[in-house]
Amino acid sequence: MxxxxxxxxxxxxxxxxxxxxxxxxxxxxxxxxxxxxxxxxxxxxxxxxxKVRGLLHKTLGLSPDERGRGVITVSAGNAAGALAWAARDAGVPATVVMAKTAVPAKIDAARAYGAQVELVDGDLIAAYESIRDERKLTGVHPFDDLxxxxxxxxxxxxxxxxxxxxxxxxxxxxxxxxxxxxxxxxxxxxxxxxxxxxxxxxxxxxxxxxxxxxxxxxxxxxxxxxxxxxxxxxxxxxxxxxxxxxxxxxxxxxxxxxxxxxxxxxxxxxxxxxxxxxxxxxxxxxxxxxxxxxxxxxxxxxxxxxxxx
Missing domain, CATH: 3.40.50.1100 (Rossmann fold)
Incomplete structure (x- = not known):
C-alpha cells in the first residue's frame, strides 16, 4: 500500500x-x-x-519497454480521455477501449487527445484484455492500480x-x-x-x-x-x-x-x-x-x- x-x-x-x-x-x-x-x-x-492525476502518474512511471509498446485502458469515458492526454504528454502511443454506447463527447475527446479508440459491444474487460494481449500493449487499469x-x-x-x-x-x-x-x-x-x-x-x-x-x-x-x-x-x-x-x-x-x-x-x-x-x-x-x-x-x-x- x-x-x-x-x-x-x-x-x-x-x-x-x-x-x-x-x-x-x-x-x-x-x-x-x-x-x-x-x-x-x-x-x-x-x-x-x-482521472488525469492517477493516469499521468502511472504513465510517467512506465519503463522504456512499457512506453515503447504503448498503453491501453478500458473506460466509460473520463479515464479514456485522461490516459489519452497523459500518454500524449509523455510521448507514448495510447489505445482506449470504450463501449459503443459511451457518451459521444467522451469518445471524441479521447480521439482528440490522440488515442486510438476501439468501440466494442458486450464485455469491455474481455475486449480490453484481448486487444492488450494481441498487440502486446502495456495495460493500465483505470482504477485498480496502486x-x-x-x-x-x-x-x-x-x-x-x-x-x-x-x-x-x-x-x-x-x-x-x-x-x-x-x-x-x-x-x-x-x-x-x-x-x-x-x-x-x-x-x-x-x-x-x-x-x-x-x-x-x-x-x-x-x-x-x-x-x-x-x-x-x-x-x-x-x-x-x-x-x-x-x-x-x-x-x-x-x-x-x-x-x-x-x-x-x-x-x-x-x-x-x-x-x-x-x-x-x-x-x-x-x-x-x-x-x-x-x-x-x-x-x-x-x-x-x-x-x-
Missing amino acids: PNLEDIRQAADGLHGRIHRTPMLESSALDEFFNAQLTLKAELFQKTGSF DVITGHASLALELLADRPDLDTVLVPVGGGGLISGVALGIKLIKPAIRVIGIEPSGADVVSRSLEAGQPQKLPTAKSVADGLAAPVCGTHNFAIIQQYVDQVVRVSEDALIEATRLVMSRTKLALEPAAAAPFAALLEGKVELRGLTAAVISGGNLDVAKLKL
Whole structure:
C-alpha cells in the first residue's frame, strides 16, 4: 500500500503538469443544505476530471519497454480521455477501449487527445484484455492500480493544504479509484477527518463488496452518472476502502438528476451527474453534517447533446 512519502512524490511529479484546482464556496448551497460546504472543483482539471492525476502518474512511471509498446485502458469515458492526454504528454502511443454506447463527447475527446479508440459491444474487460494481449500493449487499469491510486491521492494533499479545518470529505464512487486515493491521503495525515463515499443505487458495487467482505462484480451497472457505473470493485481499491473509508452510501437516480440541476443552477458549474453524487447524498439525508464538509466535484464531462435548453 502506498505511504505518505509515495503520495508526496507523486504530487511533486504532477506539479506543473496538471492544474491545482480551486476550492470554491457557495453561500446558496450552504443556505439550501443548512451546511458549511467547500467544493473541490476537479471539473476544471486537465481533461475535465480528476482521472488525469492517477493516469499521468502511472504513465510517467512506465519503463522504456512499457512506453515503447504503448498503453491501453478500458473506460466509460473520463479515464479514456485522461490516459489519452497523459500518454500524449509523455510521448507514448495510447489505445482506449470504450463501449459503443459511451457518451459521444467522451469518445471524441479521447480521439482528440490522440488515442486510438476501439468501440466494442458486450464485455469491455474481455475486449480490453484481448486487444492488450494481441498487440502486446502495456495495460493500465483505470482504477485498480496502486500507482493510479497514489496519483489520485494528490487531491487529498491539496484539500488539506487549502482547508486544514475540514471535518468531512464527500467523494463520488465508481470502481473505487478516487475514493481510495483520497481516503489514503487524508487518513495518513488527519485520521479524524471523515471520508464518505457516494455511489448510485444501480451501480453499487463498492457497497456490495463491503457487505460481502470481498470485491464483487455486478452483472450490470447502469446510471445517469455514467462515470460511476463500474461493474467491478478493484482489489487494491477495496483493501484501502475497507481500512480507511468511514462510510459508503447509495443514492437514487432521481437524486443524482436533481442534484445536478441544483448545483448547476446555484453555482453555474457545469458538472456531470457523477460529480453531483455528494449533493445527491445531502438531498436524501444520507450524510450527517457537522463542521466544514468538502464535496469533490469529480468532473465536468457531461453529455451536452442531452441538455434541453
